[in-house]
Amino acid sequence: MDIDLEDNMKLRITRWFVGLGTALYLTSPAFAADTSVQHVEAKACKQCHEEIYQQWAGSMHANSSALKDPIHGAFYKNVIGDPTAEGVKTKKGTYPVCLKCHAPVAAMEGKTKLDAKPAYADGISCTTCHSFAKFKGTDAANGKPLYGIDAYELDPKSLYGPSGITYTTERVPEGAQWPTPVHHPVPLQGNRADLFKSNDACMGCHEKRSNFHGTPLCRTGNEYRMAKNFVSCQACHMSIVTVPKIKDGKVVDGEFVSIPDHSMAGGHDGKMITRGLAMTMQTERDGDKLRATITVRNRLPHAYPTGAPFRNFFIRIATYDKDGKQLWKNYKVHPIKDDPQAAFWLTLGDKEGKPTIPPKATQILKDSRLAPNEVRTLKYEIPFTGATTIVRAEALYDLMLPPIKAKMKGKLPDELLTPKLAASAEVRL
Ligand code: HEC
Ligand code: HEC
Ligand code: HEC
Ligand code: HEC
Ligand code: HEC
Incomplete structure (x- = not known):
């Protein structure tokens, strides 16, 4: 025509x-x-x-x-x-x-x-x-x-x-x-x-x-x-x-x-945050241990997460029995404390090299967020028992870091303080 x-x-x-x-x-x-x-x-x-x-x-x-x-x-x-x-x-x-x-x-x-x-x-x-x-x-x-x-x-x-x-x-x-x-x-x-x-x-x-x-x-x-x-x-x-x-x-x-689309979605949007991250997991039995390899890839031309310095995500990896009861987890309080390889965040510091808040920061101590298109591999040795049937990894996105969230509790709506699921990977044994 x-x-x-x-x-x-x-x-x-x-x-x-x-x-x-x-x-x-x-x-x-x-x-x-x-x-x-x-x-x-x-x-x-x-x-x-x-x-x-x-x-x-x-x-x-x-x-x-x-x-x-x-x-x-x-x-x-x-x-x-x-x-x-x-x-x-x-x-x-x-x-x-x-x-x-x-x-x-x-x-x-x-x-x-x-x-x-x-x-x-x-x-x-x-x-x-x-x-x-x-x-x-x-x-x-x-x-x-x-x-x-x-x-x-x-x-x-x-x-x-x-x-x-x-x-x-x-x-x-x-x-x-x-x-x-x-x-x-x-x-x-x-x-x-x-x-x-x-x-x-x-x-x-x-x-x-x-x-x-x-x-x-x-x-x-x-x-x-x-x-x-x-x-x-x-x-x-x-x-x-x-x-x-x-x-x-x-x-x-x-x-x-x-x-x-003028909604210009970003970190506040539970769906948008799932678009940038690809996570996979492989496991291997070794006696009373389970070796797990988790790969996370940033599919974006900017960091994941990008923007405000307190945006962050962490990976929870846990094992469960056949009824879904949790048997093991990679952290007690938060990976930032207990399992740094699973925490992706910007650490701002003061003159003495101590972590601090954005207005007081004089240096960046560490940046463990994913760089554009970066692929990162995390390795775990997980206790294995006869009851272990599920290994599950979840990437959880947070608008703010734990200490800021603690201060804001009660002052901000709960939904802004709750981590959102950005990616998951599961192996059934
Ligand atoms: C953050 C900046 C920003 C804001 C705020 C914004 N716009 Fe836009 N708008 C853009 C950009 C950039 C484009 C061009 C998008 C493209 O063509 O790729 C655009 C395109 C448009 C178009 C053309 C649509 C088309 O079909 O091509 C209209 C109409 C429009 N905007 C109206 C509005 C109205 C009405 C509002 C407020 C309710 C608004 N914009 C708010 C940045 C903005
Ligand atoms: C009386 C109706 C009317 C109102 C009110 C109106 N617009 Fe428009 N606008 C149109 C029409 C019709 C077009 C052309 C077709 C289209 O793109 O939708 C247009 C086109 C546009 C475009 C596209 C420009 C381009 O590149 O061609 C922008 C941007 C825009 N309007 C912004 C605004 C903003 C901002 C306001 C409020 C201050 C506004 N309009 C109010 C009817 C209106
Ligand atoms: C005039 C300044 C300005 C311009 C121009 C602008 N932005 Fe923004 N944008 C902001 C500010 C400020 C915020 C943070 C608002 C807040 O959270 O309080 C923001 C937030 C965002 C967010 C995050 C939303 C979220 O969920 O937290 C995205 C994504 C975004 N902008 C994309 C864009 C894109 C794409 C353009 C260009 C088309 C653009 N912005 C142009 C100032 C701007
Ligand atoms: C390939 C797709 C893609 C492109 C291109 C892209 N972004 Fe993003 N952007 C995303 C996704 C997905 C997210 C959500 C995950 C995240 O926060 O990193 C995001 C998040 C954001 C946020 C939210 C940060 C926050 O604090 O909530 C901002 C701001 C932003 N992008 C700005 C930009 C700007 C500016 C550009 C252009 C220079 C750009 N993006 C290009 C996909 C893209
Ligand atoms: C150069 C532009 C710019 C200036 C200056 C700026 N901001 Fe922002 N701010 C942004 C943008 C863009 C975003 C959202 C996207 C992102 O995370 O980068 C944002 C996001 C934020 C957020 C997160 C909001 C949310 O909803 O999660 C806070 C808090 C914030 N800014 C505080 C401030 C304060 C306080 C100042 C002044 C001391 C300031 N900003 C100055 C551009 C700016």
């Missing part, structure tokens, strides 16, 4: 025009020229991008401010201060750097009272990412790091996207076709494919971060470069998903839309 590409394009654009309809003009959110686009709330985009809105609303981006993310909120109050007070400064008397990534609109305006404006509490909103006009990189000429909003040029007057389509805020006639530009209620330019379809859209906030002492706490970007990979962050974190169409909060029967 012959496909006329130009006609195909006209058809797509016509569909958008038709999709818009007259009603939308009447109810379109007003964009007042005297405020910046960063203050247009996500709610204003919901009306036409309902499916994307729903994904975003459940994401850590929508919940990134100290008012909404209980974990970040607890750290922020501890290290910086009250997120509902104005004029908050760090111990060094500087503006709290956290806000440049976690509450970007407040940071653009040099404010710290996050409940003062909806756009401050909204965290990383539609109009934060979509007003990126340029990525400047994360190193300033003077060698200082550029974090979050400092790494981008944010346009106060226009939104941007990747499609290559031209938009106008003018009303366009009913049934209009190409070359009439597509109507968009908020100024929008579809000419930033380079930025939005590449890691540049993420690296401003995800590349790296060091604490006051210059100790690196997050290095996802460095890890990725070390992997010499060219798959974009979006390929995994914004894969194209087909979801039911939603209109006015209700699913439209039998209609679907395909969109780049």
